[in-house]
Each structure stands twice: as C-alpha cells, then as structure tokens.
Amino acid sequence: MDLYDSEDRLQIFPEGNTRMRREVVQGLEDDHELGDEFVGENTLRAGVSEYPPYVMKRRESAREQRDWRFGGEATEAEDLSFGGWGSRGQCQDLREAYRYTRGRSSEEYECYVIPEEEDEEEAPDIFCVTCKTPIRACEKVLDEHKGHEVTPLDKALENAKDEIHKNMFKLERQIIEMENFASHLEEVFITVEENFGRQEQNFESHYNEILETLAQKYEEKIQALGEKKKEKLQALYGQLVSCGENLETCKELMETVEEMCHEEKVDFIKDAVIMADSNRLGKFLKTKTDVELSTQPDFEDQNLDFSDVEQLMDSINIIPAPSAPVINPQAPNSATGSSVRVCWSLYSDDTVESYQLSCRPVRDGSPQEDQAAFTVTVKETYCSVTNLVPNTQYEFWVTAQNRAGTSPASECAMYMTAPSPPIIKIKEIRSCEEAALICWESGNLNPVDSYTVELTQAETPEASGVTESVVGIPTCESLVQLQPRQSYTIYVRALNVGGPSARSKPAVVHTTGSYFHLNKDTCHPWLTISEDGYTVVRSERKAAAREQLPSNTQFTRCVAVMGNLIPVQGRHYWEVEVDDCLDYSVGVAFEDVPKQEDLGANCHSWCMRHTCASSRHKYEFLHNKMTPDIRVTVAPRKIGVLLDYENSKLSFFNVDISQHLYTFSCQLHRFVHPCFSLEKPGCLKIHNGISMPLHVADY
Structure with missing residues (x-):
C-alpha cells in the first residue's frame, strides 16, 4: 500500500490558497528530519496538493472526495488514522485546518502550520501521542500540549509503519485463508457435481431398465392373449362344424319321413319296417347334440404381475446399495498374539450404515470350510478382532450395508496373528x-x-x-x-x-568370564551331571544301563563328558576343583574326537591326567599318547585351564599357589570343547564365569 501516492491523496488545502500551500511545502522541505519521505521532487514539480504524512489516503471516487467533509464521526476518524491513531482530537484539528484553508485565522491551525519566523534547526519535529498529531517543539505549541505524552516523529512514523505492516500481514493471511477456502469450495463444487452426475446416470439406467421390463411384459401379454384367442376360435369353429353336420343329417331324415307319410299304407308299413331294421333313425334320435359352447366368448380379466417393476421402482433411491468393499492387505505390526487389526476401504460415493466383518482360520494353506465363520458388525472401516490363536493365519472378508441393501462380499484377505513369545x-x-x-x-x-x-x-x-x-x-x-x-x-x-x-x-x-554347561548327550552312562550343570559325579556303584546313543556322540569306553564352550576366538578360562585322591583327566578335544578312546590318546584331544597309587601322584600332559617329563611337586586342589585361540595354546595352572604347570602348543584349526574324565568314583566341580587371575592374564 503506497501512502504517498499523489494521485489519490486527500486535498486538505484548496487550489485557490497557493500561498499557504507553498508555506507548508516549504516548511516540509526545510525539515531535514522528514526529508524526501514526505515531499518528493516529483510532487513539487507537479504542483499537486499535499496533505501531512500522518493522514492516510482515502480511496474514493473524485465525486466522493469533493463532497467529503471533516465530520468528527469515529468511523471517519479511523479511516484517516495511522494504524488506529484517529481520535476526536485529531478530527478537531483537521476541522481547524480545513477552516484555515477557507480564510480563517492561522492561529486555528497552529498544530499544522509551521511559522516562517521559527528556527527549524533548533527544535526537531515531535508527535503528540495524546492528540495523535505531529507538532513543532516551539514554546507556543508546547504550551497547548503541556502534560501530553509526546514522542519523536521518526519513532511515531516507524510505529505507524510497523502497525501498517502488521495489518498488511493480517490481510495477506486472510487472503490466503480465503483462497484456500475458495479452493475447498471449488473442490466441494466439483465433487457435488460429479456425485449428482453419477446419480443422474443411475436414474437414467434404472428408468431404462424399467422401460425395457415393461416393454417385455407388454410383448409377453400380447402374445399370451393371441394364443388364447386362437384357442377359443378353434374350439368354436369345431363346434360350428359339428352342428352343421348334425343339421344336415336331421334334414335328410325329415325328408325321408315326409316321403314315407305320402305313400300307401302297405308301402308305408314296409318302409317303416325297413327303417326300423336299419335302426338309423333310432341311432340318430339317441345321439345328443352338444348345444353348450365349449369356450365362453366373454373376455377374461387378465391380472398383470408388476411385482418386478415395483421392485425396480423401489430400487430408485437417492442412496444406492453400496459396492463391494476392498479389504486392505495386512499392515506390518498390526497384530498381537491374540488379536489382529483389519482395515478396508469403500468407494467414495457410497453411503454405508454398517459393515459386517467375517473370518475363519486357515490351516495348511486352505480355509477351514467346516468351521463356522466369526462375524462382527462395526460402523468404522477397521476392526480389531480379539480372542485369536497366536501365529495363526485367518481369512477375512467384509460386506457393507445401508437401507438400500447389502453389498457383495469383498475378496478374501489373509491376516496373521503375532507369534507366541519364545x-x-x-x-x-x-x-x-x-x-x-x-x-x-x-x-x-x-x-x-x-x-x-x-x-x-x-x-x-x-x-x-x-x-x-x-x-x-x-x-x-x-x-x-x-x-x-x-x-x-x-x-x-x-x-x-x-x-x-x-x-x-x-x-x-x-561377561566376567567364560560360561558353559556340560552336554548330557556326550556323558558316559557311569557319570551323572548335577542339576546346575557344573558338577560331574561317578558313584561307587555303576549306574543303571541307559539307552546308548551313537558312538560318535556319547563316550563309551572313556568315562568322560564334554562341555559346550562358546565358539568365539579369543581367550577362555575356567577352573576345576579336584581331589588329590582322584584319578581324573581335564583337557579339551575336538567335537569328533573318538569316543571309545581315552583323552590324550589321539591327535584330537589334549589333557592333564592324574593317577594316584600308594600315595604317589602321577601327572601327565597327554596328546596323541605322548607326554613330556614334568614333575608336579604340589598336588593342585583347583586346576586353572586357559585356552588361547589367538596364540594356539592350552595352559594348566595350580590356582592355589598361582603356579604354571604346562602349556601345549596346539594346532587349533577349529573350535574345541572342554572335556572331563573320571577313572574312579568321585566328583569334579567346574567353576566358570570367573575373571582371569593376574598370573594367568600375564602369562
């Protein structure tokens, strides 16, 4: 909005008072603070009447501008205001300015006219907030505005511009909203037009169908009437022919009787005897002539059945029956273990009062036809079906209903309930x-x-x-x-x-150490594993014979058991609590180690073996039936085992005295399992999941 367009500005000064107009313009020119924002070079050159910059232009026709007067009404004051500056005081000042331009005293226009004798450089322009008018900071003027709230004119102008910009922003936002609303109305208009066009097509189709039905019924009835007419005429014609034949016979007999009556008595008696012998007259007299019409000539009232036409007429409704819904495929994460959320959609021009959702379980890829379908009625286009079996596939289909009827069933869709927790x-x-x-x-x-x-x-x-x-x-x-x-x-x-x-x-x-459990499938029948899976026991009596598993899984000759160590490269450490009176073997072996051989008797296993005879302890570090000559002077009560895949080493330690016993250099091309063997009754207790001691970690 251009506030300073000279073409539409309000004419405060009449064209006749040129001197006063020059004084005001000259005063505005001399004011360096107002500058060219208020009076431009083009404005002076054109000689167009100006009005002070605090008065907004009013976009009216030339006739309305000539008839316009300063009235003092609040509405006119608001039209002349800068962002709501208009007031009765301002209107009073405008009326005084208007009277001054008509030849009144210049004292009535002191707030608008800058006296020529004032030094404009000494006092800058200010704005009276109370009167909503710009003033000069001279003593005479300030006396009139004493006690009023004033502010620099530049600041007042900036505030006015800010207010105008805010109003313009509000107007732009309203314009955008109106444009969006108009666009929405246009969409609604198009939708209504399309819907009514579709309804018109439906009406035309229904009426054409009714006309075709009526024409077909007309043809059928006309044909039926023709058939009945032909049948009646044929029956009447047959009766007419029969009556004619009987009439001819009767005439012949009458003529014969009449001739006989004219003969002599002797001849009459002879002829009568002859006629009686022939029995012709008797037969004719005994013959009964049907004198009743075989068909009635009156027209039967035909009752026409227009039930199908009435049904067609009743089907012409503003709301037609809905089309078959389209059931949506199952969305991810739309089910739980006992429920599933089913969604479907419908054509936009259909009106639906309710839906019927049906389902039945599916097994082995085919629905269970013998099982009754579960049906639920809903009003939304979705439904959460509950009380279902986990990890089971169900077949769903849906129909739509309104007062005109029920739609065909949708195509079936397969939905799956979520699994049960592992x-x-x-x-x-x-x-x-x-x-x-x-x-x-x-x-x-x-x-x-x-x-x-x-x-x-x-x-x-x-x-x-x-x-x-x-x-x-x-x-x-x-x-x-x-x-x-x-x-x-x-x-x-x-x-x-x-x-x-x-x-x-x-x-x-x-993850404080290596955890593993003993594998019962590899356990020798003479050994028993505790419930916690960490203790191996061989009793004094041999355990009852158990069902033997294949020899490549269960130890048969060697009374041993394997542990399931995690298959991760790195360092693994565990400890075995032993008794110095036991005969045991502790070590590792590949999974395919021969189960009928002792530990260390082949190239698939490494072990530390202890035997005790007459208080003499013997320790061997066996691999492929070979052992180094190493003497252990202190019998360990707890053996530490370190399996180092990175360095291909298997080490044994006396935990109680932190003593290193022996280290195998192993070619560990695949993962191994911990192994434990008892050659005499006793028990071994495995400790795993423990942190590696310092003397082991630094080894």
Missing part, C-alpha cells in the same frame, strides 16, 4: 568376555519369519531400556557381541507378518 534355553546359554551364544525354542507350532534379541545392560530383569537389539535372526540361536565384565538381561521376540511377539521370559548373561 522360550530361552537358560542351561544352553554360553558366554565369554566378548560375546554370548543365546539359544531358545520357538514356542509356536507354525514357523515364524525371524527373531529379535533385545539386551538390557542391567543386573535385574525389571530394568527397562533396551541398549541393543539384534534383528532378523533366522534360527533359534544367535551369537551376540557384548562388552566385557558386564551383566545383561536378555529377551527374545518372534516376528511374522503380523508383528512381533511379546517378550520372552528374561535370562541373565554375565
């Missing part, structure tokens, strides 16, 4: 300082897509906040990298197209 095999979890091998059972009859392992770095299962998640695991086993010397609470979830299952029951994993 079951972690706590006794099969193995770990070391850098990783853990987690094993679990699916817990579902049907296969799932994948599994997710969630780890919380905390001491208790109740701790919240998942620090790490391993996703997309295809099998029931996962090797997870962890931080050393920490405790983790681990959960497992199963996933399918329906979403993730609930968390499994938690399992706690420690």
